[in-house]
Amino acid sequence: MKLALLLSLLGVAAANYEPTWDSIDSRPLPEWFDEAKIGIFVHWGVFSVPGFGSEWFWKHWQDDLKQNKTSPYTKLMAENYRPGFAYHDFGTEFTAELFDPDKWAELFHNAGAKYVVLTSKHHDGFTLWPSKYSFGWNSKDIGSHRDLVGELADSVRQYTDMRFGLYHSLYEWFNPLWLQDKENNLTTQEFALGKILPEMKELVEAYKPEIVWSDGEWEAPDTYWNSTHFLAWLYNDSPVRETVLVNDRWGSDTHGKHGGFFNWADKFNPGVLLEHKWENAMSLDRNSWGYRRTIQVSEVYTVQELIKEIVETVSCGGNILINVGPTKEGTIIPIFQERLLQLGNWLKINGDAIYSSKPWTFQNETEQAGVWYTQREGYVYASVLQWPENDLLVLHRPQVGPNNQILILGAGDASIVKWHAIDDRIDVTLPRMSRVSAPWPWVLKLTDVTN
Structure with a gap:
């Protein structure tokens, strides 16, 4: 019943x-x-x-x-x-x-x-x-x-x-x-x-x-x-x-x-x-x-x-x-x-x-505080939530080829950042905040990334 x-x-x-x-x-x-x-x-x-x-x-x-x-x-x-x-x-x-x-x-x-x-x-x-x-x-x-x-x-x-x-x-x-x-x-x-x-x-x-x-x-x-x-x-x-x-x-x-x-x-x-x-x-x-x-x-x-x-x-x-x-x-x-x-x-x-993104192979950096990853349409994005010591961001997770770029989303002329690979890491030199119009926290777009 x-x-x-x-x-x-x-x-x-x-x-x-x-x-x-x-x-x-x-x-x-x-x-x-x-x-x-x-x-x-x-x-x-x-x-x-x-x-x-x-x-x-x-x-x-x-x-x-x-x-x-x-x-x-x-x-x-x-x-x-x-x-x-x-x-x-x-x-x-x-x-x-x-x-x-x-x-x-x-x-x-x-x-x-x-x-x-x-x-x-x-x-x-x-x-x-x-x-x-x-x-x-x-x-x-x-x-x-x-x-x-x-x-x-x-x-x-x-x-x-x-x-x-x-x-x-x-x-x-x-x-x-x-x-x-x-x-x-x-x-x-x-x-x-x-x-x-x-x-x-x-x-x-x-x-x-x-x-x-x-x-x-x-x-x-x-x-x-x-x-x-x-x-x-x-x-x-x-x-x-x-x-x-x-x-x-x-x-x-x-x-x-x-x-x-x-x-x-x-x-x-x-x-x-x-x-x-x-x-x-x-x-x-x-x-x-x-x-x-x-x-x-x-x-x-x-x-x-x-x-x-x-x-x-x-x-x-x-x-x-x-x-x-x-x-x-x-x-x-x-x-x-x-x-x-x-x-x-x-x-x-x-x-x-953020939108329509997927989790990447790694979710975050364990040795560099405040860096979290997502991926979308073949690109990897690194959201930088904490300003690194001496303006040097050290990334251990991604591997970027020598002809590839790392960009700051929305940064205009200052969007391309300098980086170089050392052993098993990438050293990214962040520009002075006064040079970048993008709102903090910044998001880096990494092209052609492997892990």
Whole structure:
């Protein structure tokens, strides 16, 4: 009976992919994702209204109240809000009156991103679209009274060549159906079957995301969430079956094992080449994914630190998903805008080393700090993240013939650099930075390289 209900909910027909991990994992990864390399993550929701601590505001506040604990969360609420004020009261203040999806799309495009992933629903259960499975607790019914998912999807697709994806949390901290299933030791599936599965299908059919970025899986195995059944429908019968891809957060037992690309954990950057396609999801705010009113400049990645994260990730075969947390009004704060535009300016010069690149035989120099390699269309690129001592860059990995060149991307007349081979290394003399117009960090293009 349960299987029949599940198949009815998903509308599963004759399948090319069966609802088993062996079958699901056999699906090839759509090529566009590996070529894209860089995406923008957006954490936006009711948690943006208090803008305090992190997007986990509600959970931390409630946990502290239960423990009768004085904390920054309880102190903020006691001193600034009326007695009895509930988290749901923040929903009416999620107004998004300054949200301009065209400007967001333009900013993300100018940052050099090739895809966008918006949080359609976080762990508080509030949906940024008019979901019939979240009546009265969505952005159309209260607050902004707008379909925020739909508006951004339309702008991204109409004005840019970026792909559009959606984050969706399986988990909702205080949903009664989830709490009841949990109380029953997950022997019941009222929440998974009655709320989550039909909600995800509704989201995919309405907005056709090319990434379904799942989260909130850790308190139950994939069998509780019926993940393989949803993914079989997604790959066989959904409107995005040809181009969609997913991550690995489909159950407490699936990290780094099942799904399309692997996230492993937040801010995952192994520093070594991995066989399976992976993604580094990180945030410009070191301490939060959602907007914080108390953010300090020192807590935001510098553009050099951001480029370092990108270069290391791409050299090791990963994609990077760079997060911003907008305000409740729907604006992206200036320091985040600045970082993204700085990144975009760097990528305009050095994008050949990033987009559509592949890991090279070696990922980095082990004796010369801060040099990472990629390859593309027969060329090897060396991203130099740390200025070498005495302006002398020593490379041990590549072997360059005597008639070949080493160029600095975007350096104009100063693009050709002097080098000579000594034994098993290449000594590259970098020009004075004042002579080169290319933005730092520099990328060297090595022609006709062997290893």
